[in-house]
Amino acid sequence: MPFDLITIPCLSDNYAYLLRDHDSGKVALIDVPEAAPILAELKKRDWEVSQVWLTHHHPDHVQGLAEVLKEHDANVIGAKADEHRLPPLDRKVDEDDSITLGSLETRVIDVSGHTVGHIAFYVPTAKVAFTADSLMALGCGRLFEGTPDQMWESLQKLMALPEDTTICSGHEYTAANAKFALTVDPTNPDLISRSKDIDAARAKGEPTVPSKLSTELKTNPFLRAADPAIRATLGMPNATDAEVFTEIRARKDRF
Ligand code: ZN
Numbered sequence: 531m532p533f534d535l536i537t538i539p540c541l542s543d544n545y546a547y548l549l550r551d552h553d554s555g556k557v558a559l560i561d562v563p564e565a566a567p568i569l570a571e572l573k574k575r576d577w578e579v580s581q582v583w584l585t586h587h588h589p590d591h592v593q594g595l596a597e598v599l600k601e602h603d604a605n606v607i608g609a610k611a612d613e614h615r616l617p618p619l620d621r622k623v624d625e626d627d628s629i630t631l632g633s634l635e636t637r638v639i640d641v642s643g644h645t646v647g648h649i650a651f652y653v654p655t656a657k658v659a660f661t662a663d664s665l666m667a668l669g670c671g672r673l674f675e676g677t678p679d680q681m682w683e684s685l686q687k688l689m690a691l692p693e694d695t696t697i698c699s700g701h702e703y704t705a706a707n708a709k710f711a712l713t714v715d716p717t718n719p720d721l722i723s724r725s726k727d728i729d730a731a732r733a734k735g736e737p738t739v740p741s742k743l744s745t746e747l748k749t750n751p752f753l754r755a756a757d758p759a760i761r762a763t764l765g766m767p768n769a770t771d772a773e774v775f776t777e778i779r780a781r782k783d784r785f
Pocket residue numbers: 586588591644663
């Protein structure tokens with residue numbers, strides 16, 4: 531199932547993505563923080579966007595849409611639950627709905643927490659998930675609307691995907707996330723070495739996304755509430771995973 535996956539830096543620290551199915555030549559654009567870099571990438575490759583997939587309503591994920599639609603005749607797809615505050619949608623989707631892009635089938639996953647109505651797009655045959663501000667590289671989105679329990683539930687759905695899934699998240703926050711992660715999981719060798727890799731990549735101006743789910747499972751403290759060493763550091767040996775997650779999220783907010 532050949533496909534192309536392109537990461538496009540936008541604004542100061544956002545990412546948009548292009549997913550192109552080779553069989554049909556159809557292209558999906560995932561999130562639209564800023565039109566100019568996206569239009570430039572499409573022009574360079576001579577690609578037409580046929581679908582836009584929106585993860586959530588925040589301006590830094592949708593504000594470039596109108597300008598992109600002036601040049602590309604694309605179908606806009608977003609969460610039915612967020613219809614009232616997303617740009618006009620051609621298709622409204624719920625959890626478990628599927629989206630067809632040529633030969634690629636995509637499943638919608640509700641990942642509420644950062645916002646209520648945030649969705650992720652999982653493409654099993656490409657082993658890619660677009661998670662925006664839910665699961666992020668070494669982090670998770672801040673809880674603007676949802677509860678910690680809701681975010682924990684959302685993250686568990688993503689944790690259950692195959693470990694070799696490529697996680698395409700919405701922001702370049704990884705270096706700051708690493709500094710925080712080391713405060714709750716200071717002796718984790720995988721985290722220590724990933725943190726060095728991140729600093730090296732950022733020093734060269736390279737993105738630290740996408741990442742592999744397997745890497746997140748080993749290093750992202752927000753997925754590691756069950757880990758005995760993290761629980762010991764937090765002094766929460768007998769708490770539930772949701773309680774440990776809630777504490778980690780609260781500490782990150784204060785960090
Ligand atoms: Zn957001």
